Amino acid sequence: MPDTASKVTEGAASIVTADSHAIVTADHSPVGGLAHDARGGISNPILGMLLFISSEVMFFAGLFAAYFSTRANFVDANGVKEWPPSEFAHILNPFSLILVATIVLILSSVTLQMAIWAIRKDDRRGFIRNMAVTFILGILFLVMQAIDYSWLFADGLTMGSGPFGTTYFTLTGFHGAHVFGGVIMLGVVLYRGLTGQFSSRHHDAVEAASLYWHFVDVVWIILFSILYFL
């Protein structure tokens, strides 16, 4: 009976016996026993996070589509087709604080990956140290973005300053909101790490949060390249 053959995966709590056709579980709750790694392969939380990220990709795809459509149709009051519009062109300088913020965000992905490698080797001290650095870098990015926004406001670029201002603040703002969500995730993971909840066998939450954080990082790299260089 190949289809109902015994299937015992390492660390799995559920075991199926071919002869009785009954589902039997190890000694914790039936759902917990069956919900995790019942079929081997990718774990439920990781698959769930990957699907969530694909829906987030589609959300940003909508915003990017709006950006390119707006940009392609843009004509200023004098009938000039120029993007960014001449009055804002000098404000957006990529080689300023925003570049530092970009480097901070990329660094945070590196430290997060180091945290993952640490917990995979059961190195909890290294894990917590790298998580803490990642968490602080994430907050630092948000602070820098806020400062950058205040400078842009002072220079007269706001949400209401034409299609350019609207698309700029919508795209960077929603990215910032996602960074904020990611920082909360990292905070939860850090807290759980401090209470000793993770090990090399059990750290799905860390892997899932890191996938999300890397995704947010990649979105920023694309966003930064498009808004400042393209």
Add this chain to the structure above:
Amino acid sequence: MATHALNPATSTYSRGVLYDWLTTTDHKKIGIMYVINSFLFFLIGGILALVVRTELAAPGLQFLSDEHVYNEMFTMHATMMIFLFVIPMLAGLGNYIVPLQIGAPDMAFPRINALSLWMLPLGGILLISSFFTGGTAAAGWTSYPPLSLDGPLKSPGSGQDLWIVALILIGTSSILGGINFLVTIFKMRAPGMTLFRMPIMVWTVLVTSVLVVMATPVITSALVMLFIDRNYGGHFFDPFGGGSAVLYQNIFWFYSHPAVYVMILPAMGVISEVLPVFSRKPLFGYKAFIFATAGIGALGFSVWAHHMFTTGAVFLPFFSLLTFLIAVPTGVKMFNWVFTLFRGQLTFSTPLIFAIGFLTMFLIGGINGAFSASVPVDFALHDTYWVVAHIHYVLFGGSVFGVFAGLYYWFPKMTGRMLDESLGKIHFVLMFVGFNLTFFPMHMLGLEGMPRRIADYAADAGWNNWNMAATIGGFVIATSILPFLWNVFASLRNGKIAGDDPWEGNTLEWATSSPPPPYNFDHLPEIRSERPVFDARHGVEGH
């Protein structure tokens, strides 16, 4: 092997009934609450439809104070029926049935499942609250800018904003639900339940969930941009501010066309469960049906602009061709269903009758839709009552009949009681007659040029009789709900005890008790085909 048999009783402890239901993470209770919540919005949306039909019964404005109120009524009718009834109702049936059909103890993320459920009434309350905050959204369920933008002649006030926020909440609920379904289906199937042994219902929910996860965030992006335009001085969609109204339409329909498949595919799944059981045959062309479902899902992403033929801003031949192509997989399914019935031993129980109602009405909805895929025909029919007829033939004639087929089919499983057959048949006859009386005349009205979304029409336009017929039909539909409600009420109190498997079903939900225990199964039969319970009943020789 430290093992002991899964004993559902050990994992429950006593709680108050209300507390238990409000805090439950059991997919069955959540599924039932989905169904009840959706049905409430079906009733509210139905009353709004009656208001619309009453106003349209005769020319002139008799019933409503002015056109703006009329705009609010049809906007809220469509919004509730689509986002708070059809989509969550099918998600609720899926929520109840999918884990059972794949032999799983629950959904993959039970707590996220509860979150998905509770976001729905929250979104619904936000939407309804706009009645009391100076007027609801009134720009139609599509909420095209500039109608939906803030302005004296457009949509001032908080109604449109509440509409946006409610839809974002409901959309997020859908996305989380879709992720939950996908992980459940990919990861939680019982041993032996390979992908090509999954019941069709599960397959349709799978494809639907892919559409939900990939398309719903796109409308979320359109809604947040609309919100920014309305409240923060944005310039996405206002042509006078350098924006593009057609941009909104593109993004909106990139979601909303796949959304019509979100609203029909699970209903197709329901009748694909019902037809084989009541004709005592396996589904004709099981794999063809699956590939047709996947084909509809894939094509669904490439036809959105057929809603925008008349904008002059889309490439007509491409979208026309792909729209026609959708008829191919849909036609395959019609063959699947008809040849399942062909030479079957039919028992005309209520679920089968509603399934045949789906089959026939959806066929009309498919054919009148294919007309509009032709660009020159669409130019003539665009925004007429023809479109209203089409959408109701697929969404009411299709989805709603499918929903009722599912409710009659699975009510015994959910409650342990049978629904009354006579009342069910009265329900069907009234609904079927009322439905056709309401919506068939709309074809004629559309061909005679009556535009949709108008509160009043000229008395000499020649539309009076058809409109009166449609209004009478609307009230017949409303009447048909009464025997259903009485049926549910009476059957819950003293309906016939159903037993585990009253219909002699094929799929795993019939292998457990009615209603199933927490965590669903004590024992699972061996799964060697897409009909494990049939196999267990008749042995492998039964094939």
